[in-house]
Amino acid sequence: MQPSSLNPAFLSTITQLSGGPWNFGDRVLLVGDAAHAITPFYGMGMNVGFEDCTMLMDLLRKNRFDFEKTFRSFTDLRKPDTDAMTELSFKNFQSLEESPDPAYHTKWLLERRIAKLFPTCWTPTYVMIAFSHLPLREVPEIKEREERILHSLIRKHPDILSVADGALTELVKAEVGEELYLPSDLEYNASNVR
Numbered sequence: 001m002q003p004s005s006l007n008p009a010f011l012s013t014i015t016q017l018s019g020g021p022w023n024f025g026d027r028v029l030l031v032g033d034a035a036h037a038i039t040p041f042y043g044m045g046m047n048v049g050f051e052d053c054t055m056l057m058d059l060l061r062k063n064r065f066d067f068e069k070t071f072r073s074f075t076d077l078r079k080p081d082t083d084a085m086t087e088l089s090f091k092n093f094q095s096l097e098e099s100p101d102p103a104y105h106t107k108w109l110l111e112r113r114i115a116k117l118f119p120t121c122w123t124p125t126y127v128m129i130a131f132s133h134l135p136l137r138e139v140p141e142i143k144e145r146e147e148r149i150l151h152s153l154i155r156k157h158p159d160i161l162s163v164a165d166g167a168l169t170e171l172v173k174a175e176v177g178e179e180l181y182l183p184s185d186l187e188y189n190a191s192n193v194r
């Protein structure tokens, strides 16, 4: 079905929200979509809201349930993570637009092979976001580094997907040197790689 044939009466816009502060003194604190609605392209909106709750509880405990102090600091402490998720989610929309491109599939398949060959030091973006407690603000930089490596490998070796595992391991090592990310607190499980 062509977008032009859709009835506009049944369409709505997808909006993202980034503002602040999220509190009104010690009386009101916004969490979840009310504070930072994101586009649905990583399916993470609810999870980010749940993370708000755990972070808020941790902070309240740390501040001995001083609501004013907690509410005042919450936006600044939390916003870098939710801003990162907002950006990641929107960028994923742009990637999905590229997905019919064969180059996108090559990159996608290569990343999954590398993640299986280097299960403790290559973490696909989705795994970092959805299956770890890595602060979301750290994801864009790691993602950018991994993308750079993937693009470079594909550019230098256009037939890279047909290379056997042993040779691929060597190609990756030669490409990245010591640059592979070693997760410290990732609850990483290679079986989560899709």
Ligand SMILES: Cc1cc2nc3c(=O)[nH]c(=O)nc-3n(C[C@H](O)[C@H](O)[C@H](O)COP(=O)(O)OP(=O)(O)OC[C@H]3O[C@@H](n4cnc5c(N)ncnc54)[C@H](O)[C@@H]3O)c2cc1C
Pocket: 031, 032, 033, 034, 040, 042, 043, 044, 045, 046, 047, 048, 049
């Ligand atoms: C298409 C789509 C797919 C998604 N997929 C996923 C996914 O796979 N995984 C994921 O984690 N997230 C997903 N999300 C996001 C997720 O649904 C939201 O992030 C989540 O529901 C936000 O929860 P919330 O409690 O902050 O807000 P809401 O769920 O919007 O809850 C707010 C509540 O407040 C009520 N309310 C509003 N105004 C008033 C008022 N004046 N008085 C009283 N009540 C009021 C509303 O009726 C509502 O019940 C998706 C979202 C969309 C749109």
